[in-house]
Amino acid sequence: MSLQVAIRSKRFGETIVLRDLVFQVARGEVLAVLGPSGVGKSTLLRIIAGLDGDFEGQLRCEGRVAMVFQEPTLMPWRSALDNLRLTTGVDARQSEAALARVGLAGKGALYPGQLSLGQQRRLSLARAYAAKPDILLLDEPFVSLDPALVADMLALTESVIAEQRPATVFVTHAKAEADRLATRQMVLSAQEQTCL
Amino acid sequence: MTLREATAPRARRGPVSGPRPLPGWAVRVVSLSGLLAFWWVLAWAKADPMVLPGPQAVFPRLAAEAASGALWLHLGATLWRVVQAFAAAMSLGLVLGVLMGLLPQLNRWLDPWLVFFLNLPALVVIVLCFLWIGLNETAAIVAVAINKIPLVTAMMREGARALSGPLSDMAHVFGMSPVARLRHILLPQLAPHLAATARAGLSLIWKIVLVVEFLGRGQGVGFKIHLHFQMFDVTMVMVYALSFIAVMLAIETLILQPLEARARRWRDA
Numbered sequence: 001m002s003l004q005v006a007i008r009s010k011r012f013g014e015t016i017v018l019r020d021l022v023f024q025v026a027r028g029e030v031l032a033v034l035g036p037s038g039v040g041k042s043t044l045l046r047i048i049a050g051l052d053g054d055f056e057g058q059l060r061c062e063g064r065v066a067m068v069f070q071e072p073t074l075m076p077w078r079s080a081l082d083n084l085r086l087t088t089g090v091d092a093r094q095s096e097a098a099l100a101r102v103g104l105a106g107k108g109a110l111y112p113g114q115l116s117l118g119q120q121r122r123l124s125l126a127r128a129y130a131a132k133p134d135i136l137l138l139d140e141p142f143v144s145l146d147p148a149l150v151a152d153m154l155a156l157t158e159s160v161i162a163e164q165r166p167a168t169v170f171v172t173h174a175k176a177e178a179d180r181l182a183t184r185q186m187v188l189s190a191q192e193q194t195c196l
Numbered sequence: 197m198t199l200r201e202a203t204a205p206r207a208r209r210g211p212v213s214g215p216r217p218l219p220g221w222a223v224r225v226v227s228l229s230g231l232l233a234f235w236w237v238l239a240w241a242k243a244d245p246m247v248l249p250g251p252q253a254v255f256p257r258l259a260a261e262a263a264s265g266a267l268w269l270h271l272g273a274t275l276w277r278v279v280q281a282f283a284a285a286m287s288l289g290l291v292l293g294v295l296m297g298l299l300p301q302l303n304r305w306l307d308p309w310l311v312f313f314l315n316l317p318a319l320v321v322i323v324l325c326f327l328w329i330g331l332n333e334t335a336a337i338v339a340v341a342i343n344k345i346p347l348v349t350a351m352m353r354e355g356a357r358a359l360s361g362p363l364s365d366m367a368h369v370f371g372m373s374p375v376a377r378l379r380h381i382l383l384p385q386l387a388p389h390l391a392a393t394a395r396a397g398l399s400l401i402w403k404i405v406l407v408v409e410f411l412g413r414g415q416g417v418g419f420k421i422h423l424h425f426q427m428f429d430v431t432m433v434m435v436y437a438l439s440f441i442a443v444m445l446a447i448e449t450l451i452l453q454p455l456e457a458r459a460r461r462w463r464d465a
Contacts, residue, residue, distance in 0.1 A: 049369045067369045073362045077384040077462040086380050087370040111462045131370060 002027050002167035003048065003135050007057035010043060017043050018055070023186065027134070028165040032172060032182035039188045041171045045139050048169060063134025066127070066166075068141040068157075072120040074112040080123050081108030088131040098130035099123075102156060118149050122156065129160050136166040142177060154180055224449075249431045258435045271439055273415040277333075277405045281340035282398060288341070289348025289393070294386070296349065297356020313346040318404050326412050336408045343404050348393050355389030387459040395452060402444060 003025040010018040017040040025031045033041050046052040047059065049067055066088075074083050084095040099108055102122040104115075112120055121141070128136060138157070142150045158181055161168055172178055178185050218226070232251060239250030261267040296303040296310075322339045329335035359382070367377045383390075409418025417436045424432035 046365075049365075051365050051368060064371075065369055067366070069362060069366065071362060073366045075363065075380060075384070078380060082380075086376060087366070087372055111465045113462065114465055127370075137369075 002062050003169070004058075004060040005044075005048060006059075007044075007047065007055055009057070010040070010047065010052075010055040018047075018188075021057075025135075025167040025169060027167050029184065030161060030168040030170055030182045032170045032178035032185045033188060034172060034175065034178055034185060035188035036173065036190075039190055041173075041188055042139055044188070045137050045169060045171050048135075049137055061135055064131060065135045065137065066131040066133035067137040067139065068124055068128050070140045070143055072112065072117075072124040074120060074123060074127075076112050079109050079111055080104065080115065083112065083123060084127050084130045087127055090130050095130060098126045101129055101160070102126040118145075118152070121145070121149070121153055125153070125156060125160065129164070132164060133166045136161065136164075136168040138168065138170040138172075140171055140173070142172070142174070150177075157181065245431070246428075247430060249434065253431055254434050254438065257431050258439065261432075261435055267435075267439055270416050270420050270436065271443060273413075274402070274405055274409065274417040274440060275443060277336060277340065277408070277416065278398070278402050280337045281344065281401050281405065282394075284337065284341040285344035285348050285397060285401065286394065289345045290352050290386075290390070292345070293349040293352025294356040294382075297353040297359070303353070310346055310349060313342070314350065316343075318343045318407065322404070322408050322411060331412045333413075336405070336413060339408055340401055340404045344397055344401055347400065348397060351389055351393040351396070352386065355386045358389075359385050384459070391452070391456045391459065395448070398444065398447065398452070402440065406440075 005021065005023050007018050007021040009016055009020075021044070023031065033044060035041050043052065045067075047055055048061065049065060050061070075086070078086060080099065081092060081095050084090065084098055085092060088095075090098070096105070096108060099105055102125050104119060104122055104126060107115065107119065112123065115123065125141070141157070142153055145153065154177060161181070168181075170178065170181055236250050236252075239245070239248045239253075242248045245253050258267070292306075296306055321342050325335040325339035325342070329338060363381055363385075364377075367381050372381070405416070406418035406421065409416035410422045411418075413419050417440045420436045421433050424430075424436070
């Protein structure tokens with residue numbers, strides 16, 4: 001099992017955000033986490049990513065983690081190629097291959113500011129792809145994109161996941177995206193968490 | 197859509213019509229020539245070279261001082277003090293400022309100290325350093341550095357506070373090493389603050405170095421200004437002041453500006 005999560009509680013001050021949340025994600029599985037804004041989806045992802053250690057419970061993450069953020073979160077002062085190379089540690093040839101995989105072949109020398117938003121999103125996905133993760137975390141990566149770009153990115157993400165088969169946790173508030181990508185879905189609500 | 201139309205919004209060029217603006221170096225030359233002319237007119241109006249000598253009186257003396265070697269000796273002494281104090285103040289201020297910007301607890305405890313040292317008059321620090329350490333080179337460098345460290349700290353603290361949280365999260369998730377994070381995440385974000393601090397720091401430091409030399413050193417531009425001040429030789433005071441301003445202009449143009457341009461290359465791409 002690649003990812004095991006058992007959160008008894010996560011609070012911000014007096015407010016309990018997550019409670020009694022237990023699940024596992026195996027390699028090749030895609031767990032979609034759905035729910036309205038502010039219910040703790042991103043908090044859950046931050047805990048799994050190791051960015052928030054302040055919770056009661058246990059977390060077992062085996063292997064390499066990569067994440068695709070809501071925003072592209074690129075280093076604007078480094079070229080597209082360096083954004084892959086420096087974060088994932090892969091060599092220039094592998095970075096070029098990752099760029100080509102997301103349709104950015106030949107764009108390696110450009111800075112992120114010279115790419116369109118769609119291309120920046122692809123670069124962000126290429127970074128996760130280049131890392132060859134055992135656990136892939138997707139934090140609403142298609143939010144605020146126009147429908148054509150969402151369809152494009154969904155297809156690309158789907159093929160990347162099918163190729164590398166990481167244990168994937170996909171946070172979204174769009175049911176259609178979850179239906180398309182996920183093998184299982186979990187709905188978080190303010191009262192209780194339901195695992196479907 | 198043609199290729200030209202597709203790329204036009206990214207080109208960031210000025211309007212196509214109208215006169216082409218002068219290059220940066222030409223503006224500098226014309227602007228400084230204007231200052232020279234302004235000085236010449238003032239001297240001509242005053243018509244008393246004992247009080248305000250014009251360029252025609254100052255430049256021959258400057259050439260003679262340079263030919264004798266004395267000018268280079270004193271410029272070199274002052275420049276070396278500036279370099280040492282600058283290096284000490286920038287490195288200590290950078291570390292302190294970044295730590296205070298990143299650690300709110302440390303900032304709470306050190307902030308009153310920072311306010312105290314920011315408001316400590318330069319002259320007091322210089323006099324106390326000479327009294328406590330002695331009339332020597334160490335006292336001179338320490339006095340200048342102590343004057344400058346609080347300003348660097350305050351400016352770098354602001355830089356550290358503006359650091360991007362999402363980028364730091366990204367570096368953490370992807371497991372970037374501490375050295376890689378420093379080089380590729382932290383320093384590029386601090387670069388504009390570093391450049392502004394270096395610029396403000398250099399001009400402030402050389403002025404304080406002159407006061408230090410004026411009060412207690414036997415070499416340097418400040419010492420020579422003190423000497424000629426006592427003899428009421430305004431021409432020589434201007435010779436040394438102008439020479440060092442020229443040195444600082446050269447450092448700014450040949451070192452600071454190219455470094456800054458390199459750090460902001462990605463913005464102009």
